Amino acid sequence: MKEAIRNTTTADRILFLLLIIASVAGLVYTREAFSLGSDVVVEVNGRPVYTLSLDTNREIVIDGSHGRTVLEIKNSKVRMKEADCNNQQCAKQGWISRGTIVCLPNRIVVIVGSGITKDIDAITG
């Protein structure tokens, strides 16, 4: 096997590297391209209140059961900018581009993903 690797021509190696680079670049690019167009769903008390696009930068104020929280969407990422609660867990979580932010005192759940609202069977709580 070692001998076979040594037998490869320069063109072979360049082609191999090019293909690897192209496919890895393609993987990264498609991941980026397809994270666009996903939704941000804000739920308060288990009910979807807002469905927002991840592509538009904006700030919205959400009335939770404890107080007001400010959600910021910027550059396809989401964060809880301010929260009126004691532990500030949601604000500390910072920017996310997928997954969830949960603010328990306010009963606010922010979900990032595409087509998520349709799949929820039931919400307890």
Added chain:
Amino acid sequence: MQLQDKYRIAILSAYALALHGFEAMLPSPMPWLRFGISNIITLTALVLFGFRTAMMITLIRVMLGSIFSGTFLGPAFILSLGGGLAGTIAMGTVFSISRNIFGPVGLSLIGALFHNAAQLFFAYLLFIQRIEAVLLISPVILLIGTLTGFANGLVADILIKNLLKKEQDSIQNVVQA
């Protein structure tokens, strides 16, 4: 076509078919993920015996392989045929244009690339028809194809070297790889 060519094509086709069948039995995380090990035989035939032999082997392998696995003229057969033809034609063209630039590994990479490209094209044309899905899957296929193509190329290289060493007299149309 001489009688000796026919024997050679028959034997190499049998090898390719055996590898093709063996590969179909290997467990695979995704149904479309294949190593393409029968391409080793196609590549060896191309380098040692020329394009026509390689093409005959590919056609026989695709036809008989699909008949044995019960997919003859089905969707999998169209993908297999398109991929096999594109890969063999690409390898043959590159080999005839530039004999000494690419070794078996490079040829195998080119074959894998065109095989996958043709399969994606036919899959898009006939079945998927959603360009996002094709774009999403193509880097994955390209990466896997490059890795398996590289491995196949190394095996073909060893095979070609050993065959040349042992069967120097009986191999016609020899081109030093």
